[in-house]
Amino acid sequence: MDIVIRRAREEDLEAAGEVTVEAFVGDGHTPPGADYVTLLRDTRRRFEEAELLVAVDPSDGRVLGCVTLAVGGTEWADIATPDEGEIRMLAAGAAARGRGVGEALVRATVARCQELGLAGMAFSTRPAMTAAHRIYERVGFRRAPERDWEVRPGIDLMVYSITF
Numbered sequence: 001m002d003i004v005i006r007r008a009r010e011e012d013l014e015a016a017g018e019v020t021v022e023a024f025v026g027d028g029h030t031p032p033g034a035d036y037v038t039l040l041r042d043t044r045r046r047f048e049e050a051e052l053l054v055a056v057d058p059s060d061g062r063v064l065g066c067v068t069l070a071v072g073g074t075e076w077a078d079i080a081t082p083d084e085g086e087i088r089m090l091a092a093g094a095a096a097r098g099r100g101v102g103e104a105l106v107r108a109t110v111a112r113c114q115e116l117g118l119a120g121m122a123f124s125t126r127p128a129m130t131a132a133h134r135i136y137e138r139v140g141f142r143r144a145p146e147r148d149w150e151v152r153p154g155i156d157l158m159v160y161s162i163t164f
Helices: 010-026 036-041 043-049 101-115 130-139
Strands: 004-007 051-056 063-071 084-092 120-125 149-152 155-163
Touching: 004 101, 010 036, 010 043, 010 051, 010 063, 010 084, 043 051, 051 101, 063 101, 084 101, 101 120, 101 130, 120 130, 130 155
Parallel strands: 084 120
Antiparallel strands: 004 051, 051 063, 063 084, 120 155, 149 155
């Protein structure tokens, strides 16, 4: 399957939000009624305040997945330092799973951070997101357990990082 990774466009926003909710809720990482679902669906905000990248099927323009890239010290960065980029809300739609969408999006964020002259990347992930962990490790990220944190009681986050 061919995939094109590019900056999101206005016409991609609704589909990107649906793909993100589908991935997080559908995989059991976020309860359907959680406040976080509103944030997952709000691609307009990520589009305007960070960089929203989409994976699209070049034959029909269908959004297959998306990821938000934030530079440390900005609104969307949780743990990246100002010289690091941070992945947020990486999502591949169920119909696109196993086709390299997630890995292509991660590799695109690495390339973008290098273009921006950043020193590396660091981001959080839930312990149960094992498919994503395999992607991160294939791309060259390593666990940074000294940076692990708890977003709120009972919600532990693991950190992965890479230095360029």
